[in-house]
Amino acid sequence: MSTITTTQHSSYLDALDRVITETIAPQAIEVDQAGSYPRAALEALGKAGLLGLISAKEVGGLGEAHRAATLVIEAIGKQCASTAMVVCMHYAGTAVIEAYGPREVREAIARGQHVTTLAFSESSSRSHFWAATSAATPLDGKIRLDAKKSWITGAGQADSYVWSSRPVLTEGLSTIWLVPSDAPGLRVVAPFNGLGLRGNASSPVIAEGVIVSEEAMLGEDGKGFDVMMGIVLPYFQLMNAALSVGLMEMATTRSAAHVSATKLEHLGQSIADLPTVRAYLARMRIKTDMARTLLLDTIAALESGREDAMLRVLEIKAAAGESSTEVADLAMRVCGGAAFRKEVGVERNFRDARASTVMAPTTDALYDFIGKAVCGMPLFG
């Protein structure tokens, strides 16, 4: 049940289809079960030019923006949410590097030879990712970074981290850095063993005396908050929501197929003949479609500079994330024991869907921002 075809034919989606069919889909089960980082997928995406999707054409990229990133993540997310999340973080980091990073890294990304990721959240401030507490200290004309990062996607696997710290010299909530993932002093603490998104190599990272040059600063000292809110947030919220929408679509489609195919032999019926089951499927279909139309409207709001664009950006991750846990929950219910034993495929959707609401900004944090916006209160402070 293809829900929407508002997008015109796009060559990047054709290229993506091939990578999904040839690489991502075949490896999806292995990535989830073994919790292995989807390296082959990233290489294939790189060769297809898709790691440079939002890189400027002047550095060799495809020059796309929010809409393309959203549709790509949705499509990957239908087949492998772990891979989708790794790519989501790469695009989120790339957006910052495109604005402030060195040309050689931008070109490497566009060529498909550099994968980056975000490194914002810290143990001490939990999900309040905007509140950096880690240190950036001047040292012999360079900068020394020390931190306990709590949750980095692609930890030890990406080529670079887009990193937050307290400002070096100024006031402000944070400063952003580009840190090579092989810099001495960086240590990935523990392998990831999470409920869902098991292939995204998410792990705490410790930095002890990591030395970077002053040029590693992305944007101005103390202006990290503006980078997070102005550049990262719209991309991340849209892509995270797109992952949720992709998951919902799969959970709904798989559930409908399962109940249509499964027989209650003693009654001469299929499970789809039960009205209560059909009602659950209808709720799933509606929730999925509501989330997707809000997502597309959020893209439109951003693209046209609508005055409610920022409110929509805040809304979309909460809306899609909550909807996806509801839909996945119904999928588990509708598919019953078969789902529980992992036969239908919705069990993975169920586990992966929870990740969206756990990742910062969490649903509850977003509700607070949205509530403040609705009441005309300042979002921070």
Place this chain on the structure above:
Amino acid sequence: MSTITTTQHSSYLDALDRVITETIAPQAIEVDQAGSYPRAALEALGKAGLLGLISAKEVGGLGEAHRAATLVIEAIGKQCASTAMVVCMHYAGTAVIEAYGPREVREAIARGQHVTTLAFSESSSRSHFWAATSAATPLDGKIRLDAKKSWITGAGQADSYVWSSRPVLTEGLSTIWLVPSDAPGLRVVAPFNGLGLRGNASSPVIAEGVIVSEEAMLGEDGKGFDVMMGIVLPYFQLMNAALSVGLMEMATTRSAAHVSATKLEHLGQSIADLPTVRAYLARMRIKTDMARTLLLDTIAALESGREDAMLRVLEIKAAAGESSTEVADLAMRVCGGAAFRKEVGVERNFRDARASTVMAPTTDALYDFIGKAVCGMPLFG
């Protein structure tokens, strides 16, 4: 918090604004409290040309269609849901008359001098409006109608009823008729005293030996089901959903205003300073925006003939109706005792919102249709 401005400037919306400001809004409280039919509003809409909104230009109408009808009902619904429902039923009936009715009635509608309404549901088949059980009997070259209609909006107030009965001579679920509301043998049974939509004059109507000519038939004998599904359903579902969306928007806006303005003097705070209240408001905002984006997408699906258009039409009333009861429920919670005592205005939203889910096709009936569609089963039979 104006949510969307995707619509271009439309002259009918300007005309509507004036009618709302001058007539509908000032009478809204009276219509609800006294349960009085909004006759002045209908006259003003007629004079402004808006009763002919979807009438063809060739009979003097504005020649608009689904989008315009939806936006008009949403706008009226924000101020007076009872008036909006009366107009909704007029447009739903007009769509049938435009297709099959006599030119003089079409012209009267376009001139603003004829209000019509639907008369489908019957006591014996409850909310299954598509199953007519009432009689249409040949009698001396004419047709005799006998029925117990259970729930007609504008009963005894509209100029005509778009009426369903069993077929006269053929197979089929029903046949549709245009019946003047002053035809001998028609009797409005009881005044309406409902929880919400108190001004829509909804009442049972008894027909005993009502005589109409054969020309009163709208469409072919036995083809009523096709008329209901092909013409009425898309209009009604969209407009009913638009009413729900308008209600939600008001409930959300009023709640935000109330909690921002109301002080807890002993704490030196407003209610909006409570994080739990902000979280409720955020949920209201998100649910409202999801319903509205699905509504706009449904219009787009219909206009472009998208293959999922019929599925969207089935979804939208269930989606918007359920969302509006959830949002109105949160509004009552957020506004507390003040809402309960009717001070904030959301108490009327709360009562009116329930009507959407009660009106056929009910949410549960729609869930069943949608579930069948999702599972590839036939919708009827």
Place this chain on the structure above:
Amino acid sequence: MSTITTTQHSSYLDALDRVITETIAPQAIEVDQAGSYPRAALEALGKAGLLGLISAKEVGGLGEAHRAATLVIEAIGKQCASTAMVVCMHYAGTAVIEAYGPREVREAIARGQHVTTLAFSESSSRSHFWAATSAATPLDGKIRLDAKKSWITGAGQADSYVWSSRPVLTEGLSTIWLVPSDAPGLRVVAPFNGLGLRGNASSPVIAEGVIVSEEAMLGEDGKGFDVMMGIVLPYFQLMNAALSVGLMEMATTRSAAHVSATKLEHLGQSIADLPTVRAYLARMRIKTDMARTLLLDTIAALESGREDAMLRVLEIKAAAGESSTEVADLAMRVCGGAAFRKEVGVERNFRDARASTVMAPTTDALYDFIGKAVCGMPLFG
């Protein structure tokens, strides 16, 4: 479907049955529709000795306590929630008067010739009833009271108010007074026109220069908070929950009866033949029974001095109140248009049920207290 018969035969319940059958039930519709105070019911209860239910035997009362008050309110609440709330407030006030009030008032209550009520909530502190902001000023050896009370059940109808103010001379959150309802300077501001509990004569009351003697103080100056929490809260929470449980029981029973009796003639079925409807009824039955068993357990916890008694007291109004709105919502859904048109009787349950969650302490305030208790935090401050 009688749910529980754990209670032994109690003579007060027999007496109550007669009053309900002869007076309360016959007047229930009038009390709701006209919003009239249930004076006849109070007189009948007085004559039957039931206004003195929790008055000590030594002043002529029945000497009962929490369990009896709970069961009486539940039974009345099934037939007329407005009457039940008036009696609930009388018992809550009586508990304070029994502890600290003058013997003649205690005897008058026991004789059935004095009805009292609570007057705690104030405009300035909204639902935070424990934060009195109104004045009690020494004046010529007497006390002058000035206040804007926001929501008094039985305003202008009860014989006395159990009244809160700021302390006269000491620290503390409040002081409690017994104020005759005919004291000069008291003014009932407006008639009540609420969504539900329409017969409880709930209204704002203004006090300007009301003079009471020092003996009118109930308990010590500044110790009002202890009276509210130690005496009033357990009674009020239990009785308010009992009202919710009674409402739920009626909504469930009436809904089951309606769907069993109502036919879909074209299908040769009753509405109860629809599996989705049965599932809603099952949810209603379960929610009702869960609330009632928690209520009975809360009484047992109080009676035996269990260490979790106070936690249960906090829980029970939130649990029963939320459950009753959910059950009443399902009742409206299951009974559809018939409910909406007030034919089934559940529409009144639906309106009355909302009152429980609106009355202080609100569900959200209770959630905060319970959350603090669960986390080992102090409840206040």
Place this chain on the structure above:
Amino acid sequence: MSTITTTQHSSYLDALDRVITETIAPQAIEVDQAGSYPRAALEALGKAGLLGLISAKEVGGLGEAHRAATLVIEAIGKQCASTAMVVCMHYAGTAVIEAYGPREVREAIARGQHVTTLAFSESSSRSHFWAATSAATPLDGKIRLDAKKSWITGAGQADSYVWSSRPVLTEGLSTIWLVPSDAPGLRVVAPFNGLGLRGNASSPVIAEGVIVSEEAMLGEDGKGFDVMMGIVLPYFQLMNAALSVGLMEMATTRSAAHVSATKLEHLGQSIADLPTVRAYLARMRIKTDMARTLLLDTIAALESGREDAMLRVLEIKAAAGESSTEVADLAMRVCGGAAFRKEVGVERNFRDARASTVMAPTTDALYDFIGKAVCGMPLFG
């Protein structure tokens, strides 16, 4: 926060405490992570006399019944839901063997040297466990069993199966048998790899030409349905619900401990200082307590032969199962990323809790039975 201590001191609970402390709790993580059958726990329970908990004293058992079985499963379930489910199935099977089985097996169970389990559900009838479709064929004075059992707890691990088939010679829905798990022709199809209850060795079992004697029949031919409903259902429903209640209690307790201990250093607060988090905890506490009081009331209803006992038995698994998934969902939300990374312990509760609703009779099947009971319809047919 120990919720209830209505039970008197029971020696079996003391013995259980030791087994839990010494064996079950230390192995809980291993059982879940490796998906290993809790053999050591069963041996320890056997030595402590607890496998014979509901065996009659005349065969050496403890002579307890529903209440004891419920409390034992709740206590085990708090530490290891997989172990609890294995023991639950053992007691459910034991109840049938006690009624109809051979003395030597009853004595072996009482001595702790025989573990049994249920083998009802079949591939062809899915969760409708009462509809046996497998064959029992007379063969040379013996009985040949052939079946595709879809979901047997302790498959290949228990010593015997309490097995359902179609009747041999009579009408009726089923006949019950006692089948040794090492009987030739029995084959465990696949290892279990489920989302939760990972240590309960749940697996499909194929029977091809399994030969049992006529004495293996438990009860009369064709009377299996009566055994299932009269003996098995009350035990299973109570114990399954007890497992859900134990899970909820742990999820609530662990969540409260986590948010109280976890700091937001940049704010100088703990997570418990957030009002929205406290509100979630309050909901968890209330849902847990409502489910537990309904459970205790169901035991009381059974013990006293109350007329609503069967309705309560139907309700309790649905009530506790649904509540436990809601509570576990809130626990995941409240504990955020820490829960997702399995640090808090609630992630296992979240996975295990889903199993209750998946196991037959499912929540939706129970809703249908309850709905029929509420409407006075026959439960089957």
